[in-house]
Amino acid sequence: xxxxxxxxxxxxxxxxxxxxxxxxxxxxxxxxxxxxxxxxxxxxxxxxxxxxxxxxxxxxxxxxxxxxxxxxxxxxxxxxxxxxxxxxxxxxxxxxxxxxxxxxxxxxxxxxxxxxxxxxxxxxxxxxxxxxxxxxxxxxxxxxxxxxxxxxxxxxxxxxxxxxxxxxxxxxxxxxxxxxxxxxxxxxxxxxxxxxxxxxxxxxxxxxxxxxxxxxxxxxxxxxxxxxxxxxxxxxxxxxxxxxxxxxxxxxxxxxxxxxxxxxxxxxxxxxxxxxxxxxxxxxxxxxxx
DNA sequence: AATTCCGCCAACCGCAGGTTC
DNA sequence: TGAACCTGCGGTTGGCGGAAT
Numbered sequence: 001x002x003x004x005x006x007x008x009x010x011x012x013x014x015x016x017x018x019x020x021x022x023x024x025x026x027x028x029x030x031x032x033x034x035x036x037x038x039x040x041x042x043x044x045x046x047x048x049x050x051x052x053x054x055x056x057x058x059x060x061x062x063x064x065x066x067x068x069x070x071x072x073x074x075x076x077x078x079x080x081x082x083x084x085x086x087x088x089x090x091x092x093x094x095x096x097x098x099x100x101x102x103x104x105x106x107x108x109x110x111x112x113x114x115x116x117x118x119x120x121x122x123x124x125x126x127x128x129x130x131x132x133x134x135x136x137x138x139x140x141x142x143x144x145x146x147x148x149x150x151x152x153x154x155x156x157x158x159x160x161x162x163x164x165x166x167x168x169x170x171x172x173x174x175x176x177x178x179x180x181x182x183x184x185x186x187x188x189x190x191x192x193x194x195x196x197x198x199x200x201x202x203x204x205x206x207x208x209x210x211x212x213x214x215x216x217x218x219x220x221x222x223x224x225x226x227x228x229x230x231x232x233x234x235x236x237x238x239x240x241x242x243x244x245x246x247x248x249x250x251x252x253x254x255x256x257x258x259x260x261x262x263x264x265x266x267x268x269x270x271x272x273x274x275x276x277x278x279x280x281x282x283x284x285x286x287x288x289x290x
Numbered sequence: 291a292a293t294t295c296c297g298c299c300a301a302c303c304g305c306a307g308g309t310t311c
Numbered sequence: 312t313g314a315a316c317c318t319g320c321g322g323t324t325g326g327c328g329g330a331a332t
Contacts, residue, residue, distance in 0.1 A: 073301085120300090
């Protein structure tokens with residue numbers, strides 16, 4: 001018996017259910033341990049999906065949306081906890097250059113992290129930094145600074161740190177277990193081990209990898225093509241021309257609205273004063289706790 | 291010790307797109 | 312075909328806890 005049958009057998013045949021829906025006393029606010037247990041138990045037995053029915057079936061006075069959110073952002077067993085690693089921060093910056101505020105998309109590349117978590121991270125760290133620098137977080141200047149200056153700094157930090165390979169990024173939990181079939185295509189998963197081995201090796205600076213999801217896979221269309229080139233090595237990373245490129249051809253980047261920005265346009269008059277540079281470096285390190 | 295400020299994060303809201311009937 | 316419903320996404324908010332005063 002699949003979940004649909006279970007649900008229908010329990011609810012659809014009962015006319016009183018609909019009356020209950022009308023007078024449903026919806027709970028809001030923080031979840032209790034009991035509610036968590038009810039939800040987790042129910043999903044363990046019946047699986048995810050059909051959240052409105054899950055809410056009713058599990059005996060929760062919550063909306064389906066609330067149940068879904070609680071599961072995805074807190075109860076899911078494959079969630080990672082704790083601070084973002086350097087590698088994760090680097091990925092977020094890079095992927096945000098590519099996709100802008102498409103948090104769920106970005107989250108697909110950070111196994112165990114939720115879109116909500118990444119969104120919060122962005123707001124608290126990156127936007128804070130932009131605020132310190134008195135520029136718009138989506139401005140050309142700020143984005144260029146991220147892509148051409150700070151991301152290479154991250155790479156250098158990762159490379160020189162004793163943390164070893166990309167912690168936890170060598171496997172994508174969403175390709176296993178609950179919800180594994182529809183979320184992330186295999187090519188996205190394949191990306192990560194390659195990055196991992198590159199980071200951990202001395203030849204990281206030469207690392208280059210690409211991924212081309214097939215169009216018929218979930219979430220994989222032509223525009224999802226993902227490639228990350230690191231250019232010629234650390235000695236070049238503080239410059240821009242050999243910097244990062246994510247998913248678009250060299251010499252142009254997409255802004256948060258998907259608009260292409262040319263390299264020539266984007267970097268004029270950037271970093272032309274030594275003291276500004278220094279200040280921004282300090283703020284960056286503070287914001288990202290390097 | 292008390293109060294205020296601030297950062298972080300969980301959760302809600304509105305909207306858009308997809309699905310079902 | 313269109314209305315109703317469901318799901319997922321991104322933006323926003325409120326509360327909690329720690330730091331600063």
